[in-house]
Amino acid sequence: MTEVNRCVVVRDGTIELENRPDPMPASGEALVDINRVGLSHLDAAIGQGRVPFNGVPGQEIVGRVRQVEAASEEWLDSRVVVDPLLSCGSCQWCGAGLRSHCRERRIMGRDGADGGLSQRLVVPIESLVKIPDHVDNDSAVFAVPVARAIQAARQARIEGQTYVTIVGDNALAMLTAQVLVRLNASVRVLGEHVELLERCERWGIRHRHREEAGLRGDQDIVVECTGDPASVAATLGFVRPRGTIIQMIAPQVMGAGGTSLDLQRLVDSEVRLLGSSFGPVREGLNHIATDQVDVVSLVGVRRRLEDVPSVLVDPQLATGRKVLVSP
Numbered sequence: 335m336t337e338v339n340r341c342v343v344v345r346d347g348t349i350e351l352e353n354r355p356d357p358m359p360a361s362g363e364a365l366v367d368i369n370r371v372g373l374s375h376l377d378a379a380i381g382q383g384r385v386p387f388n389g390v391p392g393q394e395i396v397g398r399v400r401q402v403e404a405a406s407e408e409w410l411d412s413r414v415v416v417d418p419l420l421s422c423g424s425c426q427w428c429g430a431g432l433r434s435h436c437r438e439r440r441i442m443g444r445d446g447a448d449g450g451l452s453q454r455l456v457v458p459i460e461s462l463v464k465i466p467d468h469v470d471n472d473s474a475v476f477a478v479p480v481a482r483a484i485q486a487a488r489q490a491r492i493e494g495q496t497y498v499t500i501v502g503d504n505a506l507a508m509l510t511a512q513v514l515v516r517l518n519a520s521v522r523v524l525g526e527h528v529e530l531l532e533r534c535e536r537w538g539i540r541h542r543h544r545e546e547a548g549l550r551g552d553q554d555i556v557v558e559c560t561g562d563p564a565s566v567a568a569t570l571g572f573v574r575p576r577g578t579i580i581q582m583i584a585p586q587v588m589g590a591g592g593t594s595l596d597l598q599r600l601v602d603s604e605v606r607l608l609g610s611s612f613g614p615v616r617e618g619l620n621h622i623a624t625d626q627v628d629v630v631s632l633v634g635v636r637r638r639l640e641d642v643p644s645v646l647v648d649p650q651l652a653t654g655r656k657v658l659v660s661p
């Protein structure tokens with residue numbers, strides 16, 4: 335009897351569970367049994383119709399390799415994180431080592447390729463990152479957002495005593511704060527979940543309730559991790575003249591049309607505005623394996639695949655701890 339592959343499918347704004355035929359790997363591909371998927375703001379945006387996508391969402395994927403061709407059998411039965419970024423390997427950007435800017439770039443679960451909210455998924459072998467034995471699935475599933483935090487840290491270019499404000503206290507914000515504080519930056523997190531903000535003390539990170547933060551215009555770097563229009567607008571009040579704002583989530587993804595940034599003020603204060611996107615997943619996993627970030631504190635509720643259609647439409651999804659799905 336052939337198996338069926340239970341999937342969460344988004345199609346024209348509706349979310350349904352679907353049984354599809356078991357996928358078959360071609361040459362250069364692996365069939366992965368999915369063990370864990372972390373839900374991100376992007377999954378929420380797709381589930382709530384703010385980002386158009388037809389297919390299976392889910393970019394934070396952990397699984398075990400069930401089937402590969404004989405030439406790649408060293409991967410068989412390996413526990414893996416899947417790097418959700420697909421690149422062509424031959425364009426000028428790939429050639430320059432910048433595969434995240436590939437001309438043919440696609441993100442699994444966001445554009446042109448299915449993501450991990452299913453029982454099984456076929457992915458290119460080159461997208462697999464092996465998980466060290468001592469790292470459990472719950473921790474490994476954070477490799478993709480930790481990679482994003484590492485990417486933001488690189489763009490921030492911390493030199494000397496740098497004052498950094500992280501706007502937001504979702505999982506992405508908390509990971510970014512932890513990565514930046516290890517670079518000897520003076521980091522402050524602005525959020526609204528008291529129990530999450532208290533975690534910051536353990537990591538040596540200052541914190542304040544979002545509404546209590548003064549607009550002193552004295553921060554070297556402001557990292558905006560919410561996409562919330564009011565928070566985006568406030569970044570210009572926190573950053574110093576000629577400072578840097580790093581935007582991690584686009585306001586469009588959170589439902590706000592266009593930007594809420596005062597561009598005249600940006601011009602007058604000569605502030606640099608940077609976008610920051612997907613990062614190096616292998617390094618993200620390495621940060622977790624070597625205890626450079628605490629991800630266990632960020633594990634939220636656990637759900638089954640069957641629960642996902644109702645979870646994806648929850649407006650609070652991805653605003654606090656990470657929801658983990660076990661298919």
Ligand SMILES: [Zn+2]
Pocket residue numbers: 421422423424425426427428429433435436437438439
């Ligand atoms: Zn390319």
